[in-house]
Amino acid sequence: MNLSYEVISAEEIENCRDLCNELMAFQKSRAYIRPELFDSMNFETRMVPSIHSALHNYIVVVKDGRQIVGYVYSNISxxxxxxxxxATFFDLSSVLRPNVGCLSQFYIKEEYRKYGVGTKLLNMSMTWLKQFDEIEDYFVFVSNGNNEALEFYQRKGFSVSHDILDGFITVLRRNK
Ligand SMILES: CC(C)(COP(=O)(O)OP(=O)(O)OC[C@H]1O[C@@H](n2cnc3c(N)ncnc32)[C@H](O)[C@@H]1OP(=O)(O)O)[C@@H](O)C(=O)NCCC(=O)NCCS
Structure with missing residues (x-):
């Protein structure tokens, strides 16, 4: 393994197309509540609109040599x-500031998991998110059946807030 970490611009997200689609398929494969909701979720319907509606975007890709083997996408919206x-993902009145930070997409190819790559990407994302002084609330949304990710985020300081869509998604949050 010869891993490198590269911050890419919103204009370069095409590089994440395949991994984003793998993430949706992975989440569907784990889901036992309403897995069919993933059928309409892909790079075009999830990542592209999210990038355009966000105020600030941060994308990091992990490469093994020249091959992209993982990415994380965070934003301020x-x-x-x-x-x-x-859906209504959280009670808007529980957020005092106008904008929130979100760890929106996170995917590492299976053979690269459990080597600390996720921790490194999460730390980079939190450092980026925390530079926005006016942001006090950070969110992560985990789909049902993905307990490894749920536990990963809890070990990293996020707490379960509530479920939405009949348990399809668990909302985790963390304060500044
Ligand atoms: C969730 C995900 C991003 C985590 O990434 P990762 O690279 O496996 O994460 P890490 O290796 O940093 O940490 C996972 C665990 O692996 C173990 N680990 C890390 N480095 C290790 C090492 N060198 N040796 C042995 N175990 C190690 C630890 O138990 C670690 O737990 P910690 O949180 O207490 O540190 C990754 O599993 C993934 O892409 N999953 C599929 C997609 C997904 O679920 N995305 C999230 C959608 S919300």
Whole structure:
């Protein structure tokens, strides 16, 4: 393994297309509550719109040589972005500031997991998120069946807040 970490711009997200689609398939494979909701989720419907609606984006890819083997995508968005026709992700009145930080997508290819890559990407993302002084609330949304990710985020300082969509998603949050 010859791993390197590279911050890429929003114009370069095409590089994440395949891994983003793998993430959706992975989450569907783990889900036991409403897995069919993933059928309409892919790079075009999830990552592209999210990048465009966010105020600030941060994407880090991990490469083994020239091959991209993982990525993390975080953003700062208006809290209203989390209440839409799909779901209300959290009680907007519980967030005092106008904008929130979100660890939006996280995926490492299976053979690269459990070597500390996720921890490194999470730390980079939290450092980036915390530079925005006006942000006090950080969110992560974990789909059902993905207990490894749920526990990973809890070990990293996030706490379970509540479930939405009949348990399809667990909302975790962390304060500054
Ligand atoms: C969740 C995910 C991003 C975590 O990434 P990762 O690279 O496996 O994470 P890490 O290796 O940093 O940490 C996982 C655990 O592996 C173990 N680990 C880490 N480094 C290790 C090492 N060198 N040797 C042995 N075990 C190690 C630790 O138990 C660690 O737990 P910790 O949180 O207490 O440190 C990754 O598993 C993943 O991509 N999963 C599939 C997609 C997914 O679920 N995404 C999240 C959607 S919300």
């Amino acid at each position: 208006p809290k209203e972005a989390y209440s839409n026709e799909f």
